[in-house]
Amino acid sequence: MKSRLNSFWTVLLSVVVIYLIVKFGIPAVARQVTGLPFPLPVPGALIFIYMVLTLIAMFLLVTFDDGPLNDFLRPIKRFLRGDFSKPVRAVGIVLISAAAGWYVYDNAVPKIAAPLALRIQHPSSNFPKKMEDAQNPMANPTEDQVAAFIEQAKAGEVQFIEQVIPDFETWKEETGEEDPLLAINTPAIKKFRAELEADNVDNETAHAALMEVRLFQGRALYAMNCRPCHGDSTAGDGPMADGFKLRPINFTDNGTIETIVEGYTFWRVENGGPGLPLEATPWDSAMPEWKVSLTEEERWLIIMAEYDMAEKTPRIPEKH
Amino acid sequence: MIFGKLGAALTLMALMVPGITQASTVPSGSMPKATEEFVEKGRQIYIKRCSFCHGLLGDGNGPAADYLDPRPRDFTLGTYKFRTTISGELPTDNDLFRTVSRGLPSTAMQAFDSDLIKNGLSEEERWQVISYIKTFAVEFDNPDMDPIKTGKTVSLPANMPPFSPELVAKGKEVFLNAKCWSCHGKAGRGDGNKEFRKDDWGFPIRIRNVTHPWKIKGGGDVEQIYLRFTSGINGTPMPSFVKTLSEDDRWALANYIKSLQHNLTSQQVLTALTVEGDVPTDPANEAWNNAQPMDMRLAGQVIVPPRWQNPSIEMVTIQAIANDRNIAFKLTWDDPFKDIKHDVTKELNTDEIQKVGIFNSYVAANGMIPRALDTFRDSVALQFPVKEPSGTKKPHFLRGDSSNQVNLWIWNADVAEAGGKATVDANARGWRQPPKIQKDDQQQVVSQANWDQGQWTMVMKRALTTDDKNDVQFMPGKFIPMSINAWDGSNGEHGLVMSVSSWHYVLIEAPMPITVYIFTALGFLLTGGVLVWFAKKAQAEPGSEAT
Numbered sequence: 030m031k032s033r034l035n036s037f038w039t040v041l042l043s044v045v046v047i048y049l050i051v052k053f054g055i056p057a058v059a060r061q062v063t064g065l066p067f068p069l070p071v072p073g074a075l076i077f078i079y080m081v082l083t084l085i086a087m088f089l090l091v092t093f094d095d096g097p098l099n100d101f102l103r104p105i106k107r108f109l110r111g112d113f114s115k116p117v118r119a120v121g122i123v124l125i126s127a128a129a130g131w132y133v134y135d136n137a138v139p140k141i142a143a144p145l146a147l148r149i150q151h152p153s154s155n156f157p158k159k160m161e162d163a164q165n166p167m168a169n170p171t172e173d174q175v176a177a178f179i180e181q182a183k184a185g186e187v188q189f190i191e192q193v194i195p196d197f198e199t200w201k202e203e204t205g206e207e208d209p210l211l212a213i214n215t216p217a218i219k220k221f222r223a224e225l226e227a228d229n230v231d232n233e234t235a236h237a238a239l240m241e242v243r244l245f246q247g248r249a250l251y252a253m254n255c256r257p258c259h260g261d262s263t264a265g266d267g268p269m270a271d272g273f274k275l276r277p278i279n280f281t282d283n284g285t286i287e288t289i290v291e292g293y294t295f296w297r298v299e300n301g302g303p304g305l306p307l308e309a310t311p312w313d314s315a316m317p318e319w320k321v322s323l324t325e326e327e328r329w330l331i332i333m334a335e336y337d338m339a340e341k342t343p344r345i346p347e348k349h
Numbered sequence: 350m351i352f353g354k355l356g357a358a359l360t361l362m363a364l365m366v367p368g369i370t371q372a373s374t375v376p377s378g379s380m381p382k383a384t385e386e387f388v389e390k391g392r393q394i395y396i397k398r399c400s401f402c403h404g405l406l407g408d409g410n411g412p413a414a415d416y417l418d419p420r421p422r423d424f425t426l427g428t429y430k431f432r433t434t435i436s437g438e439l440p441t442d443n444d445l446f447r448t449v450s451r452g453l454p455s456t457a458m459q460a461f462d463s464d465l466i467k468n469g470l471s472e473e474e475r476w477q478v479i480s481y482i483k484t485f486a487v488e489f490d491n492p493d494m495d496p497i498k499t500g501k502t503v504s505l506p507a508n509m510p511p512f513s514p515e516l517v518a519k520g521k522e523v524f525l526n527a528k529c530w531s532c533h534g535k536a537g538r539g540d541g542n543k544e545f546r547k548d549d550w551g552f553p554i555r556i557r558n559v560t561h562p563w564k565i566k567g568g569g570d571v572e573q574i575y576l577r578f579t580s581g582i583n584g585t586p587m588p589s590f591v592k593t594l595s596e597d598d599r600w601a602l603a604n605y606i607k608s609l610q611h612n613l614t615s616q617q618v619l620t621a622l623t624v625e626g627d628v629p630t631d632p633a634n635e636a637w638n639n640a641q642p643m644d645m646r647l648a649g650q651v652i653v654p655p656r657w658q659n660p661s662i663e664m665v666t667i668q669a670i671a672n673d674r675n676i677a678f679k680l681t682w683d684d685p686f687k688d689i690k691h692d693v694t695k696e697l698n699t700d701e702i703q704k705v706g707i708f709n710s711y712v713a714a715n716g717m718i719p720r721a722l723d724t725f726r727d728s729v730a731l732q733f734p735v736k737e738p739s740g741t742k743k744p745h746f747l748r749g750d751s752s753n754q755v756n757l758w759i760w761n762a763d764v765a766e767a768g769g770k771a772t773v774d775a776n777a778r779g780w781r782q783p784p785k786i787q788k789d790d791q792q793q794v795v796s797q798a799n800w801d802q803g804q805w806t807m808v809m810k811r812a813l814t815t816d817d818k819n820d821v822q823f824m825p826g827k828f829i830p831m832s833i834n835a836w837d838g839s840n841g842e843h844g845l846v847m848s849v850s851s852w853h854y855v856l857i858e859a860p861m862p863i864t865v866y867i868f869t870a871l872g873f874l875l876t877g878g879v880l881v882w883f884a885k886k887a888q889a890e891p892g893s894e895a896t
Contacts, residue, residue, distance in 0.1 A: 133872030272648020
């Protein structure tokens with residue numbers, strides 16, 4: 030006949046095994062199943078519930094009948110009587126008491142944890158309502174602006190912001206070309222130039238070409254002003270990003286500039302960290318108050334380019 | 350049986366899960382043929398994503414170029430730093446592919462691999478843009494200069510023993526014998542040369558501090574370090590050691606360099622070491638060996654004009670020791686030059702930069718800011734809020750704001766060198782005004798500093814509490830926010846042209862409340878008592894001595 034383990038030890042072993050499965054087994058399996066590079070731990074409250082259920086089950090099992098109960102209590106009684114020898118009993122009692130003491134100590138000792146700041150990411154408590162419907166004037170050129178652009182292009186004198194002019198000047202010198210549009214020459218601009226040459230300019234083509242010209246300038250402004258933190262990838266990973274505890278926002282992430290209206294983006298660019306309400310911990314934000322340094326037109330150009338580079342579109346304001 | 354089936358099912362599930370997409374710096378094949386259409390597609394990408402730094406003509410003079418250090422590559426020269434070809438040669442296509450894919454860490458050149466960033470470039474797009482970049486330099490058209498056809502490539506050594514203390518010791522010998530220290534410094538902090546180095550085009554470059562792995566642009570692993578001294582870095586004074594060092598020596602050296610790399614600490618709270626005796630003022634005092642270090646990362650001050658994208662100091666390690674009266678902070682940071690002079694007349698006039706409009710937001714790295722020795726002093730400042738923060742509310746980490754004052758302890762190397770009172774106690778309410786220095790009788794911070802082998806160590810010490818309402822007060826058990834401003838004088842830094850850190854915390858642990866001990870003792874005694882009582886009861890019971 031096989032020797033059977035006493036039910037006290039079976040119960041103890043079962044409880045430990047179940048705990049290990051819940052604590053380490055499930056997260057390990059979860060990691061395999063989800064393919065994520067980290068385990069998914071079982072929440073502490075859930076572990077507690079599982080263990081209580083286990084203990085109830087064990088209790089029922091043991092107290093089902095006098096036989097199992099006596100079987101279960103036997104090693105405890107033998108230990109208490111000192112049947113395993115008196116020194117074992119003494120050491121056992123001291124160890125169990127010490128464990129209880131340690132548990133009390135661990136709960137009573139003041140835990141050191143830095144104050145936790147819960148931060149609201151898109152605070153709206155001080156967002157001016159009138160900005161909600163703001164449209165980006167750079168991304169929505171008027172008919173007059175398109176007409177003026179066609180005239181400029183005809184004369185080969187499309188206007189650019191001052192910041193990009195030196196590079197165009199070198200380009201003109203080196204290539205002998207005059208028309209700056211030729212330096213950009215995206216498909217939309219190629220089409221526009223072809224229509225110009227045929228003297229048959231479609232307004233839509235001109236509109237598209239003007240957008241390209243504005244995007245080009247917006248990207249240049251982004252590279253000069255925003256790129257150090259937000260990165261040329263717009264993923265919030267520029268060379269300065271590691272120095273700030275509150276990392277620059279990753280615009281390519283679905284939860285960022287895509288979930289807000291353009292007027293909100295503008296408002297944030299304008300007022301930066303200092304313009305945040307208290308619930309958004311303005312003291313931790315490295316976002317500059319760009320109204321101090323950039324003109325309104327520059328800021329809109331940047332926002333236009335930012336959405337384009339991140340391959341996102343702003344949220345459309347609701348109808349009122 | 351059941352477990353067998355379950356196990357099999359789990360294994361199957363694990364097999365079906367696709368692995369994490371592994372970004373690759375090695376292309377799946379060789380570069381496609383550069384047809385006119387292929388190159389034109391590359392040009393479209395280049396104009397959109399590269400031209401703002403590298404310029405419309407690939408000359409490294411785009412609108413953002415002036416703000417970058419190192420400057421963007423001038424593609425017209427065909428000179429590339431990170432290659433697997435022998436010194437002075439062109440890079441291979443795969444070398445260019447690697448750089449475009451992974452970028453150059455800590456520079457403006459970022460990864461473009463679409464596996465690394467959502468809006469990145471596919472492998473084909475990367476080849477397209479590379480084919481366009483190659484059109485800028487005529488050298489790439491010359492088959493006699495093709496490093497693959499001419500067999501001028503380098504590779505990893507045949508024998509690559511794993512990292513070990515013996516290998517590192519051998520590498521250290523190579524480091525000494527090959528005189529790597531004459532540029533990189535005895536401790537590898539880039540302080541070997543007593544003046545600035547320039548690249549082949551006269552732009553100032555830094556000798557690499559090899560202890561900061563995040564700054565190793567070509568890659569900080571042993572293989573990449575090995576390739577750097579095998580290929581040399583074209584356009585810079587970094588030579589190739591192919592002829593002077595054997596493969597084994599270079600491999601050992603690469604392992605030694607790897608061993609010098611600093612491991613960043615991760616905690617945001619600095620716990621002060623509490624001592625019974627005196628708090629040390631000497632940075633060399635042995636007591637500092639027992640104090641917990643916390644690395645604080647710094648970024649360039651890019652928040653307000655004049656912004657600064659080219660900071661020199663990117664990390665300050667801080668420690669604290671306190672007793673019941675005083676607290677001392679030890680700051681340790683790398684700086685290849687000891688700058689102990691300050692010329693006020695060379696300071697930047699920021700009036701123009703403070704205005705809204707054209708070119709206002711940045712200071713050209715190589716133009717407006719003098720980067721030279723003996724111009725500006727090295728400095729560092731510790732910053733604390735004056736008022737104990739309520740909840741998480743703090744002053745802004747850049748010098749506070751009008752309603753939230755900060756207390757700055759500003760240490761200046763020139764005053765320290767002259768034997769004066771090097772640390773001033775000052776206050777600021779925002780960045781628009783320079784910090785206001787407190788009255789002489791309220792100056793209570795003492796300091797002592799030392800510069801050795803490209804590293805400053807400096808201790809600031811003050812009483813825990815003062816009777817000055819403009820001072821920070823340290824109370825045990827309170828988390829005191831703390832941040833750092835730092836200036837490297839020879840990097841042109843002064844005023845708001847500096848490095849800054851975000852808020853961290855310093856904590857002086859409060860003595861353990863006596864109740865903790867009482868509760869613990871009670872828990873122990875109660876449990877013990879109950880057990881003893883049970884034991885007594887069990888013994889008294891007539892036991893059925895079953896065996």
